[in-house]
Amino acid sequence: MRGAVSAGMCVVLEAMGLVSAFDRIYGVSAGALNACATAAGQAALAATLYEDAAIRGVINRMRPLVRRPVVNFEVLFGEVIGARKPLSFDGLAAGPEFRALATSLETMSLRVLADFPDMTEAMDAVRASGALPGLGGPAPRFRGERMTDGGLIEPIPFQTALAEGATHVLVLRSRPAGYRKRSLVGVAEALALHESPGLVELLRQRQGTYNRLAAQLEAGDATPDENRVFQIAVPGDTRLIGRLETDADRVAGAVRRGAMTMARPSSPGRSTSAGSPLCIGPGPRSQRGWRPDAGVPRSVTGSGRTSRPSAADGAFLVRCPDWTGWTQWMLSRRVTTLAE
Numbered sequence: 026m027r028g029a030v031s032a033g034m035c036v037v038l039e040a041m042g043l044v045s046a047f048d049r050i051y052g053v054s055a056g057a058l059n060a061c062a063t064a065a066g067q068a069a070l071a072a073t074l075y076e077d078a079a080i081r082g083v084i085n086r087m088r089p090l091v092r093r094p095v096v097n098f099e100v101l102f103g104e105v106i107g108a109r110k111p112l113s114f115d116g117l118a119a120g121p122e123f124r125a126l127a128t129s130l131e132t133m134s135l136r137v138l139a140d141f142p143d144m145t146e147a148m149d150a151v152r153a154s155g156a157l158p159g160l161g162g163p164a165p166r167f168r169g170e171r172m173t174d175g176g177l178i179e180p181i182p183f184q185t186a187l188a189e190g191a192t193h194v195l196v197l198r199s200r201p202a203g204y205r206k207r208s209l210v211g212v213a214e215a216l217a218l219h220e221s222p223g224l225v226e227l228l229r230q231r232q233g234t235y236n237r238l239a240a241q242l243e244a245g246d247a248t249p250d251e252n253r254v255f256q257i258a259v260p261g262d263t264r265l266i267g268r269l270e271t272d273a274d275r276v277a278g279a280v281r282r283g284a285m286t287m288a289r290p291s292s293p294g295r296s297t298s299a300g301s302p303l304c305i306g307p308g309p310r311s312q313r314g315w316r317p318d319a320g321v322p323r324s325v326t327g328s329g330r331t332s333r334p335s336a337a338d339g340a341f342l343v344r345c346p347d348w349t350g351w352t353q354w355m356l357s358r359r360v361t362t363l364a365e
Contacts, residue, residue: 026270026279028055029075030199030259033283035059035068044068047195049122051186054176055268056199057125057154061147064123065116072280077105079273086269094162095269102152114144123147125154126175126182130164133223135178137185138167157268158224177227181238183247183254194247197287198258200265202243206232259286 038044044063052060062071078084083101088094106112117123125138127150138150153165153172164171179185183194241247247254259282266272266279 026055026075026079026266026268026276027199028059029072029266029276029279030283030286031056031197032059032062032068032072032075033280033285034197034257034287035063036072036280037284037287039063039066039068044120047121049124049186049189049191051124051126051182052151052154053126053179053182054155054174056197057151057175059197060125061117061123061151062112064120065112065114066120067112067116070110071112074106074110075276075280076273077109079271079276081271084269084271095160096157096162098152098156098162098165102148106148112144112148114147117141117144117147124185125150126179126185127153127156127167127172128175128177128227130171130173130224133227135175135185136167136170136172137189158228160269173224177224177231178234179238180231180235181242183242184238187248187253192253194254196242196254196256197283198242198256199283200239200259201261201263202239202256202258203261204265205236205239257287259283 044066050060050064052058058074059068059071062068078101083097083105084095085097086095088097122139123141127136127138128134129136138153141147141150149165149167153167154175156165156173158173158177164173166172175182181196181198183196186194242254242256245254263282266275270276270279
């Protein structure tokens with residue numbers, strides 16, 4: 026559920042019309058869903074999925090008592106996403122390249138999943154990247170290989186982006202820049218994975234890997250050229266939600282926090298979480314304006330069901346006089362973005 030934060034950031038990028046400035050979008054764990062949706066031009070739609078998923082049908086901490094997974098990925102991907110709010114492959118094919126990071130359970134090594142022939146396989150990659158070891162049921166297969174969370178090996182995937190030729194990288198963080206993981210493996214995870222020593226070891230190493238990458242980003246040491254990697258991170262006093270959060274209000278608040286953070290950067294640099302606000306008003310097909318601190322925009326369809334308009338449908342007009350320099354920086358480079 027922490028991906029709700031970077032989902033809110035992606036909504037603002039989409040509203041500003043800046044997604045086309047990116048050549049490639051990487052995602053890992055929940056960030057893979059945000060990356061896929063943003064590449065498809067549906068970041069605003071995907072941001073609503075987190076609140077939709079905050080239900081007991083998807084997340085139920087009591088299910089292990091009856092030998093069932095805590096997270097029901099069948100309901101999440103089959104009903105919440107697939108049946109109710111599917112993503113568009115036409116949009117994905119026309120947008121920036123989407124790549125997801127996953128961990129191979131065959132070799133305990135990182136896989137970069139790409140070149141999807143249809144949306145079914147793209148969503149299979151999203152599911153593989155976000156699979157929860159020990160908490161999400163049997164490991165999904167991608168192209169015949171058992172996969173799990175790519176964040177076990179590269180929790181903030183800017184190194185893969187750089188290794189694959191990115192010249193400039195924008196990192197969207199779901200945690201504050203100064204956040205560091207504690208060296209703990211959850212009891213539930215350890216018990217569920219007692220027969221998989223390789224995965225337990227990756228879980229133990231994840232803390233050190235995450236902290237090293239986060240420190241590099243915060244200090245501006247990700248690359249020799251500090252202007253190549255730029256991160257957007259929520260403020261240090263942000264109250265984080267857990268990955269198994271089921272309080273829909275808190276999840277919606279995480280989306281809003283991400284949007285507000287993205288709307289208030291100061292200027293290109295190593296790290297930022299504050300600055301001048303972005304003003305967003307109604308577009309030609311929207312009767313209601315939206316500001317990042319007012320929540321995810323909503324409209325009521327003819328069927329009476331609540332939906333949120335997509336920026337691709339003209340729902341937003343963006344006025345950002347204070348963003349002129351930052352926007353020019355974005356558009357003057359071919360940038361790779363990634364979501365944690």
